[in-house]
Amino acid sequence: MSEAREEKAAYIRHLLETEGDAVAENTQGFNQGRYESVAELEEYEALKDEARAIKEDAIERLPELIDELTETVEANGGTVYLADDAADANRYIREVAAEKEADCLVKSKSMTSEELEVNEALEADGVEVIETDLGEWVLQVAEEAPSHLIAPAIHKSREEIARLFNAQFDPDEPLETAEELTTFAREWLGEHIRDADVGMTGANFITADSGTIVLVTSEGNARKTAVVPDTHVAVAGVEKIVPSVEDVAPFVELIGRSGTGQDITSYVSFLTPPVESPVVDFDDPDVPFDERDDDREFHLVLIDNGRLAMREDEHLRETLYCIRCSACANSCANFQSVGGHAFGGETYTGGIATGWEAGVYGYDSAAEFNDLCTGCSRCVNQCPVKIDIPWINTVVRDRLNREGDDGQFEFVYDELVPDEEPGGVDVQKRLFGNVETLAKLGSATAPLSNWLATLGPVRRGLERAVGVDARRPLPSFERETLRDWFERRGGHAASKERAAEPRAERGDREVVLYPDVYTNYVDVARGKAAVRVLEALGVHVRIPAVPESGRAPLSQGMVATADERASDVYAALAEHLDAGRDVVVIEPSDLAIFHREYERFLPEASCERLRKNSYEALEYIYGLLENGADPDALRTGGEEIAYHSHCQQRTLGLAPYTRSVLEYCGYDVVESDVECCGMAGSFGYKSEYYELSMDVGERLADQFTAPETKDRLVVATGTSCGDQLDDLLRRDSRHPLEVLDPATPTY
Amino acid sequence: MSVETGAIVERFETSLAELDVAVTRTRPTAFESTLEEVVREPAVGTPLPFASVSLPAWVDARPTPATLESAATGVTAASFGIADYGSVVLPSTPEGAEQVSLFPELHVPVLRERDLIADMPTAIDRLGPRLRDGESAIVATGPSATADMGALVRGAHGPEAVHVILLEDGEVSDGE
Ligand code: SF4
Numbered sequence: 043m044s045e046a047r048e049e050k051a052a053y054i055r056h057l058l059e060t061e062g063d064a065v066a067e068n069t070q071g072f073n074q075g076r077y078e079s080v081a082e083l084e085e086y087e088a089l090k091d092e093a094r095a096i097k098e099d100a101i102e103r104l105p106e107l108i109d110e111l112t113e114t115v116e117a118n119g120g121t122v123y124l125a126d127d128a129a130d131a132n133r134y135i136r137e138v139a140a141e142k143e144a145d146c147l148v149k150s151k152s153m154t155s156e157e158l159e160v161n162e163a164l165e166a167d168g169v170e171v172i173e174t175d176l177g178e179w180v181l182q183v184a185e186e187a188p189s190h191l192i193a194p195a196i197h198k199s200r201e202e203i204a205r206l207f208n209a210q211f212d213p214d215e216p217l218e219t220a221e222e223l224t225t226f227a228r229e230w231l232g233e234h235i236r237d238a239d240v241g242m243t244g245a246n247f248i249t250a251d252s253g254t255i256v257l258v259t260s261e262g263n264a265r266k267t268a269v270v271p272d273t274h275v276a277v278a279g280v281e282k283i284v285p286s287v288e289d290v291a292p293f294v295e296l297i298g299r300s301g302t303g304q305d306i307t308s309y310v311s312f313l314t315p316p317v318e319s320p321v322v323d324f325d326d327p328d329v330p331f332d333e334r335d336d337d338r339e340f341h342l343v344l345i346d347n348g349r350l351a352m353r354e355d356e357h358l359r360e361t362l363y364c365i366r367c368s369a370c371a372n373s374c375a376n377f378q379s380v381g382g383h384a385f386g387g388e389t390y391t392g393g394i395a396t397g398w399e400a401g402v403y404g405y406d407s408a409a410e411f412n413d414l415c416t417g418c419s420r421c422v423n424q425c426p427v428k429i430d431i432p433w434i435n436t437v438v439r440d441r442l443n444r445e446g447d448d449g450q451f452e453f454v455y456d457e458l459v460p461d462e463e464p465g466g467v468d469v470q471k472r473l474f475g476n477v478e479t480l481a482k483l484g485s486a487t488a489p490l491s492n493w494l495a496t497l498g499p500v501r502r503g504l505e506r507a508v509g510v511d512a513r514r515p516l517p518s519f520e521r522e523t524l525r526d527w528f529e530r531r532g533g534h535a536a537s538k539e540r541a542a543e544p545r546a547e548r549g550d551r552e553v554v555l556y557p558d559v560y561t562n563y564v565d566v567a568r569g570k571a572a573v574r575v576l577e578a579l580g581v582h583v584r585i586p587a588v589p590e591s592g593r594a595p596l597s598q599g600m601v602a603t604a605d606e607r608a609s610d611v612y613a614a615l616a617e618h619l620d621a622g623r624d625v626v627v628i629e630p631s632d633l634a635i636f637h638r639e640y641e642r643f644l645p646e647a648s649c650e651r652l653r654k655n656s657y658e659a660l661e662y663i664y665g666l667l668e669n670g671a672d673p674d675a676l677r678t679g680g681e682e683i684a685y686h687s688h689c690q691q692r693t694l695g696l697a698p699y700t701r702s703v704l705e706y707c708g709y710d711v712v713e714s715d716v717e718c719c720g721m722a723g724s725f726g727y728k729s730e731y732y733e734l735s736m737d738v739g740e741r742l743a744d745q746f747t748a749p750e751t752k753d754r755l756v757v758a759t760g761t762s763c764g765d766q767l768d769d770l771l772r773r774d775s776r777h778p779l780e781v782l783d784p785a786t787p788t789y
Numbered sequence: 790m791s792v793e794t795g796a797i798v799e800r801f802e803t804s805l806a807e808l809d810v811a812v813t814r815t816r817p818t819a820f821e822s823t824l825e826e827v828v829r830e831p832a833v834g835t836p837l838p839f840a841s842v843s844l845p846a847w848v849d850a851r852p853t854p855a856t857l858e859s860a861a862t863g864v865t866a867a868s869f870g871i872a873d874y875g876s877v878v879l880p881s882t883p884e885g886a887e888q889v890s891l892f893p894e895l896h897v898p899v900l901r902e903r904d905l906i907a908d909m910p911t912a913i914d915r916l917g918p919r920l921r922d923g924e925s926a927i928v929a930t931g932p933s934a935t936a937d938m939g940a941l942v943r944g945a946h947g948p949e950a951v952h953v954i955l956l957e958d959g960e961v962s963d964g965e
């Protein structure tokens with residue numbers, strides 16, 4: 043393994059060992075809570091659409107809204123400062139503190155202020171800065187950075203916090219329980235809030251029409267921070283502005299549910315500063331509030347720091363819609379294992395952090411963790427503003443690829459990597475991005491290639507040169523491809539005859555079976571099963587030569603190559619679509635690229651046409667059965683099945699079809715509910731990520747080795763899930779098509 | 790009480806029960822005795838803007854920083870309640886309603902039945918004009934809470950318990 047890969051692997055291993063358990067428990071709890079909470083929400087999809095539309099509109103009109111907000115706040119008696127960058131913002135905030143002769147500033151949790159590193163700036167002037175959010179304060183005491191957008195100390199166990207507090211504060215009685223820790227923190231922080239000269243908060247939303255700062259919290263610290271001292275400084279990225287109070291409505295219902303799975307947080311504060319509440323002045327402890335006549339000060343510091351440029355960037359722009367709810371992080375299988383210290387750069391963490399870090403700090407910061415997005419797409423449906431987070435990750439990966447220095451492997455590689463990319467793309471990425479060429483070669487030279495692939499020296503060489511982990515078995519290529527087999531048995535004409543047996547009136551349906559790389563060269567068995575299952579249901583099949591979908595290069599961030607593939611695929615299928623033939627796809631990630639990413643590569647009409655007429659294999663079979671096809675024509679063996687649906691298939695909402703078909707055919711099905719198998723394509727092959735992918739896989743393995751599933755036949759719909767399950771379990775997995783194939787004997 | 794009010798009250802009470810928040814319905818005439826049962830002393834409060842009830846003398850209605858800190862209960866008026874969530878909407882006032890609802894360990898929001906509304910969009914529609922007028926308000930749902938210390942704990946910088954007093958409307962009747 044190269045030194046850089048070894049270093050990365052070591053860091054991931056370290057986080058898995060030290061923070062993995064606490065992060066896993068918390069994020070999975072939030073994630074589960076979210077599923078339950080949004081299930082109760084009528085109109086969930088409509089609310090998301092509404093939320094997105096508001097953000098689209100607000101970012102579109104941002105310059106105008108900044109002006110409107112400035113006028114409103116000033117009319118209310120506050121000041122607005124639009125800071126170009128962190129240094130500019132900090133300079134302004136320091137001036138405010140200096141003018142107040144502040145000794146102590148209390149602060150409620152705000153990622154934007156982390157972005158500024160305002161604490162350090164103020165402390166340089168001798169101002170004591172105290173974090174009042176309990177999690178944030180734990181980290182301040184521990185001198186650590188947040189590892190999660192909304193639960194910053196998620197990686198710390200209660201025991202660790204107790205050790206930390208006992209060592210740091212030496213209380214009379216050692217602190218132990220969560221209650222004791224909370225009470226201690228509340229009292230300690232309460233004293234500081236009492237004495238503070240300035241309170242600083244962030245803002246979840248700011249309304250341009252009223253100048254209201256909306257703060258979404260469960261602890262009361264933000265409220266105290268804002269109203270106890272006489273000076274309130276709110277710092278917020280410009281993207282937090284929405285046009286009106288009414289626009290906040292959908293977010294109030296979505297944000298808590300999306301984040302921690304709470305229907306709503308304890309407090310949603312709508313503060314229109316300077317607020318009317320009296321100052322709590324402990325220097326005047328006996329003056330009743332109603333006798334006070336406070337002259338409150340309010341400063342809104344709006345931060346640009348790269349955001350206005352992001353707005354001009356067609357791909358990064360969406361990042362600005364983000365409400366930092368953390369749903370993308372909580373639903374991310376890799377994040378669930380390693381958490382935000384692996385998954386973030388300077389400030390932001392989780393799936394969307396790539397966009398934030400690239401926009402705010404530049405690509406180097408985003409590069410550190412960009413690879414951790416496997417493109418599984420599980421976050422896509424969880425985002426309350428419907429940001430295509432994997433796409434942002436892909437774009438950033440592409441831009442990083444293009445920045446790379448000239449590849450020294452170019453001369454060896456040229457034959458193997460007929461892609462559209464510039465020379466700088468990392469060799470490992472190039473290898474996985476050109477998997478079709480490799481598959482062709484592997485198949486043409488099988489079984490030699492397979493034998494070679496098992497040899498230790500070859501594996502070690504592969505690991506050293508391109509980082510393919512030697513512990514991961516390589517796919518074994520078939521000498522006879524699916525297309526060759528299909529032609530040998532008579533091609534489409536023979537398929538038509540078979541589909542018409544035993545009745546001539548059957549066999550009037552015709553489909554194109556998409557020969558994805560894996561089915562065509564490696565798992566030919568599932569392709570054969572697909573052909574036989576379709577024929578048994580009266581459908582005849584064609585298998586034309588169609589190139590790789592572009593999924594492989596896309597997951598390496600090779601966008602130009604993926605774009606080229608999309609055109610080639612469409613060209614190869616266009617005639618069939620014109621002839622009214624449906625396209626049946628076995629590999630869910632290929633169907634997903636047709637349905638989701640092709641809209642970025644193809645003319646709208648072409649994309650729409652392919653999308654409308656392409657189906658996942660089991661979805662198609664479900665449709666046939668619904669329309670009267672005879673399930674008895676399939677194999678109805680009745681085994682008990684443990685089923686894992688591919689992540690992309692779940693995102694598209696297609697998982698239930700497989701289950702229904704199996705149940706319809708008499709199988710008893712238990713389905714996994716972990717987010718992802720951890721393999722997600724090439725990711726699990728990469729030596730730096732092998733252990734992480736196995737750690738994620740453990741969650742799936744646990745579900746399939748539990749007493750009620752351990753003897754079940756394992757069935758998986760995706761290539762990568764199948765590979766991962768084979769590596770994790772002692773029993774082999776099957777594709778559902780093989781289970782249903784009438785030519786298969788019992789297992 | 791009309792059927793519609795009945796349904797909305799029930800929904801509000803169910804939502805509060807799910808939050809583990811106590812609620813007592815009371816006629817205005819029984820307000821003081823109800824308050825007596827609910828409140829832990831010493832209690833501070835801010836004036837109630839309802840014609841039918843006012844704070845009894847034993848609630849300190851002119852709190853200072855000192856009495857605020859030593860109070861066990863804070864009594865404040867809620868502008869309205871949101872049935873779907875069991876939330877109360879607390880206005881900020883120059884008398885210190887924000888602080889009184891936040892510092893003591895028990896918060897007792899007092900709310901009229903007629904001020905219950907069904908859902909969040911309605912609540913925010915109502916808030917719109919007030920906020921544009923410069924007002925501030927807190928949508929408070931249950932006590933303050935944190936999970937940052939390794940388990941869910943109530944009372945994180947804010948009250949650890951909330952007890953809602955719901956005033957039955959005098960003038961509407963269901964035939965009694
Ligand atoms: S990208 Fe979406 S899911 Fe992720 S934090 Fe932002 S709003 Fe939440």
